[in-house]
Amino acid sequence: MTKPCPYGSHRVLAPLGALPQSADRIDNTMICYDNEILIDVTTLNIDSASFTQIREACHSDPEQMKALFLSIVGERGKMQNPVTGSGGMLLGTVNAVGKDLHIDLKKGDKIATLVSLSLTPLKIDRILALHMEKDQIDIIGQAILFETGIYAKIPSDLPADIVLSALDVAGAPAQVEKLVHEGDDVLIIGAGGKSGVLCAYQARKSAGPTGHVYGLIYDKNEYGDLFGLHVCDEILIGDARQPMTVYEKVMKASLGRKMDVSINVVNVPSTEMATILPTKDTGIVYFFGMATSFSKAALGAEGIKSEAKMMIGNGYTEGHDVLTLNLLRESKALYALYAKRYGSEGK
Numbered sequence: 001m002t003k004p005c006p007y008g009s010h011r012v013l014a015p016l017g018a019l020p021q022s023a024d025r026i027d028n029t030m031i032c033y034d035n036e037i038l039i040d041v042t043t044l045n046i047d048s049a050s051f052t053q054i055r056e057a058c059h060s061d062p063e064q065m066k067a068l069f070l071s072i073v074g075e076r077g078k079m080q081n082p083v084t085g086s087g088g089m090l091l092g093t094v095n096a097v098g099k100d101l102h103i104d105l106k107k108g109d110k111i112a113t114l115v116s117l118s119l120t121p122l123k124i125d126r127i128l129a130l131h132m133e134k135d136q137i138d139i140i141g142q143a144i145l146f147e148t149g150i151y152a153k154i155p156s157d158l159p160a161d162i163v164l165s166a167l168d169v170a171g172a173p174a175q176v177e178k179l180v181h182e183g184d185d186v187l188i189i190g191a192g193g194k195s196g197v198l199c200a201y202q203a204r205k206s207a208g209p210t211g212h213v214y215g216l217i218y219d220k221n222e223y224g225d226l227f228g229l230h231v232c233d234e235i236l237i238g239d240a241r242q243p244m245t246v247y248e249k250v251m252k253a254s255l256g257r258k259m260d261v262s263i264n265v266v267n268v269p270s271t272e273m274a275t276i277l278p279t280k281d282t283g284i285v286y287f288f289g290m291a292t293s294f295s296k297a298a299l300g301a302e303g304i305k306s307e308a309k310m311m312i313g314n315g316y317t318e319g320h321d322v323l324t325l326n327l328l329r330e331s332k333a334l335y336a337l338y339a340k341r342y343g344s345e346g347k
Contacts, residue, residue, distance in 0.1 A: 004033045008146035011121055013077070020078070020146075021119035028077035028121040030142045034100040037145040039092040043161070044117065044137040045168045046088040048194065048267035049290040050081035051135040057083075066127045069137065073124050080118035086290035087117030088135075090143055091154070091164045101147060110160065112167045113143070114150040114321060134165060134342050135194075152321040158328065162335075165342035166324050169195035171313055172265055172288045173202040173327060174320035179284055179311075180206035180261050187250060187259045188232075189240050189275055190266035191215030192222025194342070195288060197229060199263050201327055201334055204231035214253055216246060216274075218266075225337050240264075240271035250278040258283065265289055272297040273304075281307045288313035 004010045010033075012018050013025040020026050032038035046054075058064035073079050079087050094109045105111070113120065121144040128138040145151060152167055154160050172195040180186055186203040190196040192215070203213045215232040217223060218239055226235055234253045238246050250259070261284045264275040269291045276297065279285050285308050287297065297310055328335045 004035050004147075006035060006147040008119065008121075008148075011077075011144070019119070020121075021116065024076065026077040026121055028073075028123045028144075030121075030123055030144070032096040032098055032144070034098040035147040036098045037094060037101065037105065037149070037151075038096040039090070039111070039113070039143045039145060040095045041090050041092040041122070041139055041141045041143050043091040043164060044079060044088055044139060045090065045164050046079070046117075046135045046137065047081070047084070047086040047168075047290050048135055050084045050086045050088065052267050053081060053083050055132065060132070062130050065130060069127065070124060073122055078118060078120055078122050084290055085118065087120070089113050089115070089117060089164070089168050090120070090122075091160060092143065095142065105151075110154040111151045112154060112164050113145055114152055114167060114170070114316065115145070116315065120144065120149075134161075136161075136164070150316065155325065158325060159339075159343055162328070162338050162343045163325065165194060166198070166328060166338060167321055169198060169265075169288075170320040170324035171315040171317055172263070173198040174317045174323045175286055175288070175311070175313055176202040176263060177206055177323060178317065179286060180211070182206070182208045183210040184260040185212045185214075185254060185257055187214045187216065187262040187275075187278055189216045189246075189262065189264045189271060190218075190289070191232065191235070192217035192219060192226045193265060193267070195265040197226060197334065197337060198324060198327055199265055200226065200231045201229060201331060203261075203263070212254065214250060214259075216240060216249070229331070229333050229337070240266055240274040241268065243273035243277050246274040247277045260284070261286070263288065264292065267291055269293060270296065273300045276301050276306055276308055276310070277304065279306070279308045281305075283308050285310045286313060287311065
């Protein structure tokens with residue numbers, strides 16, 4: 001073959017000319033080319049929107065879910081949910097590093113990939129376990145990371161399963177750190193979830209004592225965990241698929257002030273307007289969830305005459321891995337929450 005492409009286009013089988021993420025099928029032959037990294041995979045962390053959709057489609061039946069995961073990877077050569085289009089990330093051990101790559105990795109290093117499974121060549125030999133509460137799958141398999149793919153070494157001071165869960169959503173709190181400023185009013189929609197608690201914690205840090213953070217949750221069972229972080233001025237309970245109800249709750253809590261920044265980290269569709277409506281026309285709306293519809297957001301904003309700046313979270317911003325893991329290090333309460341939910345020691 002010709003020299004492998006740094007973006008992985010040499011792995012695309014159909015349609016030719018596409019990049020791996022948008023391709024229908026990619027080559028998942030586990031041969032490590034000169035500019036690739038071969039990984040022995042132990043755990044797949046499936047994107048929340050994708051895992052939720054698959055669980056619902058399979059009526060929460062583990063065997064049906066396993067069969068569907070195997071079918072998707074078998075057909076596509078990658079883990080890309082055909083309904084949501086999203087993937088996830090993985091945890092594994094470096095098996096080989098291509099000779100053209102001059103990086104700080106060697107065989108045996110444990111890493112988490114920071115690029116989507118929707119573009120990662122993957123082969124699953126066997127599914128060992130499904131972890132419904134963590135959106136994770138333990139497998140025996142292998143994957144390929146391209147030359148431009150980013151990764152994080154698993155640090156020695158944090159458990160690997162907790163690191164994997166945190167890094168899966170690391171782009172969200174890192175963007176919050178950039179978007180929220182001292183004195184801002186901030187709304188986190190989905191504040192009790194995996195990315196939501198990190199975003200709420202970072203929003204509190206960034207907004208400071210003169211700012212206000214409002215967290216919206218759907219599941220009442222998340223209230224105690226979020227309250228225990230002491231980062232939200234008020235925790236609201238509501239369905240983000242009902243924009244007027246959410247708007248009224250936020251306006252009542254904020255005494256009529258619209259938000260400077262609204263962050264959407266939910267994993268269900270049709271929550272765009274509940275995010276835009278309570279936001280100032282000059283404010284910022286950040287959509288991190290993969291269930292977001294561009295057309296619903298764009299046309300919905302137009303329909304209410306909003307000029308809010310809307311951003312799509314792509315899961316990466318420089319230094320997002322370091323920032324997110326440092327949040328777990330600096331907050332005992334946040335670490336304890338993650339350990340309870342996503343760590344093996346908390347089960």
